[in-house]
Amino acid sequence: MRIGELAARSGVSVRALRYYEEQGLLEANRSGSGQRHYPESGVERVHLIQMLYAAGLSSRTIAELLPCVEAKVSTPESRARLFAERDRIDAQIAGLTRTRDRLDAVIASTGSPASGCTYIADRDVATQASSR
Amino acid sequence: MRIGELAARSGVSVRALRYYEEQGLLEANRSGSGQRHYPESGVERVHLIQMLYAAGLSSRTIAELLPCVEAKVSTPESRARLFAERDRIDAQIAGLTRTRDRLDAVIASTGSPASGCTYIADRDVATQASSR
DNA sequence: CTAAAACCTGACATTGACGTCAGAGGCAAG
DNA sequence: CTTGCCTCTGACGTCAATGTCAGGTTTTAG
Numbered sequence: 001m002r003i004g005e006l007a008a009r010s011g012v013s014v015r016a017l018r019y020y021e022e023q024g025l026l027e028a029n030r031s032g033s034g035q036r037h038y039p040e041s042g043v044e045r046v047h048l049i050q051m052l053y054a055a056g057l058s059s060r061t062i063a064e065l066l067p068c069v070e071a072k073v074s075t076p077e078s079r080a081r082l083f084a085e086r087d088r089i090d091a092q093i094a095g096l097t098r099t100r101d102r103l104d105a106v107i108a109s110t111g112s113p114a115s116g117c118t119y120i121a122d123r124d125v126a127t128q129a130s131s132r
Numbered sequence: 133m134r135i136g137e138l139a140a141r142s143g144v145s146v147r148a149l150r151y152y153e154e155q156g157l158l159e160a161n162r163s164g165s166g167q168r169h170y171p172e173s174g175v176e177r178v179h180l181i182q183m184l185y186a187a188g189l190s191s192r193t194i195a196e197l198l199p200c201v202e203a204k205v206s207t208p209e210s211r212a213r214l215f216a217e218r219d220r221i222d223a224q225i226a227g228l229t230r231t232r233d234r235l236d237a238v239i240a241s242t243g244s245p246a247s248g249c250t251y252i253a254d255r256d257v258a259t260q261a262s263s264r
Numbered sequence: 265c266t267a268a269a270a271c272c273t274g275a276c277a278t279t280g281a282c283g284t285c286a287g288a289g290g291c292a293a294g
Numbered sequence: 295c296t297t298g299c300c301t302c303t304g305a306c307g308t309c310a311a312t313g314t315c316a317g318g319t320t321t322t323a324g
Contacts, residue, residue, distance in 0.1 A: 002300075002301075003300090003301070003302095004299095004300065004301080013282075013283080014300095014301085015281090015282060015283065015284085016281075016282060016283095018302095018303095019281065019282060023281095031290095033289075033290055033291090033301085033302085034289090034290090034301085034302060034303090035290075035291095035300085035301055035302075036301085036302090051227075051230075051231050051234070052231070053281085054227055054228075054231070055227075055228055055231040055232075058280075059280080059281080068238065068242055069235075069238050072238065072241045072242050073242060074238075074239075074242040079239070079242065082235060082238065082239050082242075083239065085235065086232060086235045086236065086239065089228055089231060089232045089235070090232060092186075092228060093225055093228050093229060093232065095183070095186055095187075096186075096187055096221055096224060096225050096228070097225060098183070099183050099184065099186070099187040099221060100187075100218055100221045100222060100225065102183070102201075103201075103214060103217065103218045103221070104218065106200065106201050106204065106206075106214065107211070107214050107215065107218065109204045110200055110204050110205060110206040110211065110214075134270080134271075134321095135270085135271070136269095136270060136271080145312075145313080146270095146271085147311090147312060147313065147314085148311075148312065150272095150273095151311065151312065155311095163320095165271090165272085165319075165320055165321090166271085166272060166273090166319085166320090167270090167271060167272075167320075167321085168271085168272090185311085190310075191310080191311080265324100266323100266324090267322100267323090267324090268321100268322085268323080268324100269320100269321080269322075269323090270319105270320080270321070270322090271318100271319075271320065271321085272317105272318080272319070272320085273316105273317095273318090273319105274315105274316090274317100275314100275315090275316090276313105276314085276315085276316105277312105277313075277314070277315095278311100278312085278313070278314095279310100279311100279312095279313105280309100280310105281308105281309105282307105282308085282309100283306105283307075283308075284305100284306085284307075284308095285304105285305090285306085285307095286303105286304090286305090286306105287302100287303095287304100288301100288302080288303090289300105289301080289302070289303105290299100290300080290301070290302090291298100291299090291300080291301095292297105292298100292299095292300105293296100293297090293298095294295100294296090294297090
């Protein structure tokens with residue numbers, strides 16, 4: 001498939017795919033005229049890349065780890081890297097959990113008791129929260 | 133205390149503290165000559181700010197939520213915001229957990245004796261969430 | 265008193281993962 | 295063959311949270 005289709009199917013932009021290639025995360029077969037062509041497995045690969053990005057890894061780190069994630073092969077160095085990233089993610093989860101619990105506490109304290117001020121008179125629930 | 137001490141004690145840079153003030157996250161009493169002075173509670177406040185940054189909130193969002201986190205008071209809007217951020221963090225934790233489990237599987241498959249290529253299912257990728 | 269250290273404001277630089285635009289070429293359909 | 299969409303490369307723009315530097319004032323130590 002060509003780049004537009006891969007973009008559509010994997011949910012990222014065409015620009016992002018070219019960027020991934022530039023960073024050595026995603027390879028493409030080039031047709032005679034220079035157009036990129038990807039195998040079906042490209043979709044899965046892009047999802048994997050996105051997952052690692054979402055975990056806070058940089059493109060450089062991803063480039064280092066992708067081969068051993070895909071090929072299930074690792075050198076001692078890459079194993080150390082895998083462990084380090086795993087632990088970092090663990091720590092991140094722990095921190096996020098504490099943050100969430102703290103937010104829960106705030107919600108509870110401002111919401112339930114007679115701490116004043118909080119009227120659940122829902123007047124405009126349509127205020128969609130545009131986070132992110 | 134002055135800004136240098138707060139920076140040292142809270143573990144962030146002086147530049148960052150000035151930035152927090154600029155963004156309305158951190159207030160300072162000014163001495164006659166214009167120098168910032170912070171109460172002891174500033175340390176805790178900066179830690180709180182850092183925690184929220186680490187959870188992926190933007191300075192604008194933090195500015196909106198800090199008052200009700202500190203004062204335990206919330207308007208219906210801020211409550212909705214709190215819920216939304218809490219849920220976002222929950223989703224982020226879930227995604228990170230899946231990523232960590234996948235890394236664990238990779239580690240196991242590349243690390244165990246006869247690295248017999250244990251297959252790793254990845255059907256559930258791309259839980260959008262980003263961090264920082 | 266003086267020099268060093270800390271502080272001030274203001275402004276430009278940086279980093280990462282893209283967005284966006286320009287100008288040119290490729291490809292299937294009518 | 296031309297129309298219209300897709301793709302190419304290259305390059306500059308963006309955004310957020312700082313880093314860094316300049317040039318000047320304040321505080322502190324000796």
